[in-house]
Amino acid sequence: MSDLVINDVSMIFETPNGEQVHALENVSFSLKQGELLSILGPSGCGKSTLLNIIAGFLAPTHGKVELASTEIHGPGSERGMVFQQGALFEWLTVAENIGFGLSMKGTPPSEIKQTVDHLLETVGLHDFGEKATYELSGGMQQRVALARCLANDPDVILMDEPLGALDALTREKMQGLVLKLWKETGKTIILITHSVEEALFLGERLFVMAPRPGRIKQEYALPFAEAGVTKDPREIKADPAFGAKREEILNMIWEMEEEIMGQTETAGV
Amino acid sequence: MSLIQTFKYTIGLQKDGLTKRKTVTFGDTSAVGKGRFWSIISVITLSMAWYLGSALELVNPIFWPSPSAVWDQFINISQNGYRNFTLWEHIWASLYRIFVGFALGCLIGIPLGFAMGLSEILRGWFDPIVEFFRPIPPLAFIPLVIIWSGIGERSKILLLFFAALWIMVIAARAGVSSVKLSKIHAAYSLGANKRQILKRVILPNALPEIFTGMRVAMGICWGTVVAAELVAAESGVGFMIMAASKFLATDIVVLGVIIVGIIGYSMDILMRKLEAKLIPWKGKA
Ligand SMILES: Nc1ncnc2c1ncn2[C@@H]1O[C@H](COP(=O)(O)OP(=O)(O)OP(=O)(O)O)[C@@H](O)[C@H]1O
Ligand SMILES: [Mg+2]
DSSP states (O other): OOOEEEEEEEEEEEOTTSOEEEEEEEEEEEEOTTOEEEEEOOTTSSHHHHHHHHHTSSOOSEEEEEETTEEOOSOOTTEEEEOSSSOSOTTSBHHHHHTHHHHHTTOOHHHHHHHHHHHHHHTTOGGGTTSBGGGSOHHHHHHHHHHHHHHTOOSEEEEESTTTTSOHHHHHHHHHHHHHHHHHHOOEEEEEOSOHHHHHHTOSEEEEEETTTTEEEEEEEOSHHHHHTTSOHHHHHHSHHHHHHHHHHHHHHHHHHHHHHHHHHHHHO | OOHHHHHHHHTTSSOOHHHHHOSOOTTOGGGSOOOHHHHHHHHHHHHHHHHHHHHTTOSOTTTSOOHHHHHHHHHHHHHHOBTTBOHHHHHHHHHHHHHHHHHHHHHHHHHHHHHHHHOHHHHHHHHHHHHHHTTSOGGGGHHHHHHHHTTSHHHHHHHHHHHHHHHHHHHHHHHHHTSOHHHHHHHHHTTOOHHHHIIIIIHHHHHHHHHHHHHHHHHHHHHHHHHHHHHSOSSSHHHHHHHHHHTTOHHHHHHHHHHHHHHHHHHHHHHHHHHHHHOTTTTTO
């Protein structure tokens, strides 16, 4: 099985004036194939850094990442990325964007077309294949980004605030889509978000990270994602259990933020 | 909309619904239309002034010829030619120099700009050279190129190549640098290799900036070729102007100036049309 193992990963950035930023310190966890993990945390706690290390864009200063028992040394098509926005290729049509990965591999056009058509259907964009990406709304663009990632049939999908730039309603719909795709495809998904609600809803597991040094402060196992596959999302979010967890996590993050503010204030004095 | 309304709208005499309702228009640049109606009035007025001015003999034709004199010269030169070359040969001579010099400038400038955008060593190596030559007006090299290769075609082409080169290097480099890291990362994660990244991401991403550079370079080249022909040439629109001025043939001089203006303007329109056709995504991402 294609398990993802993050083994004692640390990342220290050195600034030009010799300062060291401990973006990550001794982060370890493993994800089984098909697990859905969401990551929350205050700004600057190393979420993107962690994702970039797993994607293979950054090499950690210590530790290693393994997928299916193979150590990761660079980017690869078995780990797909979905970015916040603006990572689509505006010189290509929607269909060409989705087929990009396959055409890089030299897949025959007829086969690409088949996959693309199927994916357009899956993300609810069947009539939009020939459109230009900039003609689509933000939500539609993120659907294309999801489809483009899925076309390559990766083992792991990494998402860095994929819904961050969307309005609340579109965002809810997209959360439903992510959940649906997760269930249908059985992919391992790591999703970074700033929304506590989203993290609760889109995580079987949820990490709350803390900054300086960046680390996993608290881990949760949550039932909401599994329930969301069959039940109405609104219903789940209205559930008292959901509300209680949200309060708990909000408080924790609030305290962390207070602490950071306090630190900088005393540092300033 | 009725035909008359459509017409009024096209020439800018009819505001659109929103603009009509705006109470604040001074400073709101989107409320400032193209003013096509006033362009038409302006052209007509200036032409009339020219016509009347010369009909009433307000200006000595040595200083400024009458429209009919310019027109007659146009007919005359296009039929009989001027100084061993027909009018079309003069125009073609200028255009040919531009196209060759400009094309060479693109051919070398664009890859060089790409290399500078992608490699630290090449950027460092060429940066002082580019930054040194860029601000020098190409015309300053006329004496040099004449010493190197006389007043024939080669000197003009060399000069235009020089004029286009730096602009294209800088445009291509800026185009490469403008690529968003998330696009590059996305492409690598989709399994692209370096060559594919260059061809399928960096190159198309840089096209809008390259095209802007080409338009600027085209304009500079046109100005440079005319000026270069004023100094040293045996054919070309600039040469025509210069030769005529020595005989105080102001009508030919003005004819030449008008031709220069019309061609320069047409080339820019052509480039803009091409741009809209080839790079529809420009400014949309
Ligand atoms: N290239 C870099 N050089 C130096 N420091 C860096 C670099 N990249 C990130 N950092 C630092 O590492 C820490 C973690 O950054 P990271 O981008 O991973 O945070 P994040 O949790 O994704 O924040 P956000 O929620 O704002 O996206 C921050 O303090 C940041 O300043
Ligand atoms: Mg981040």
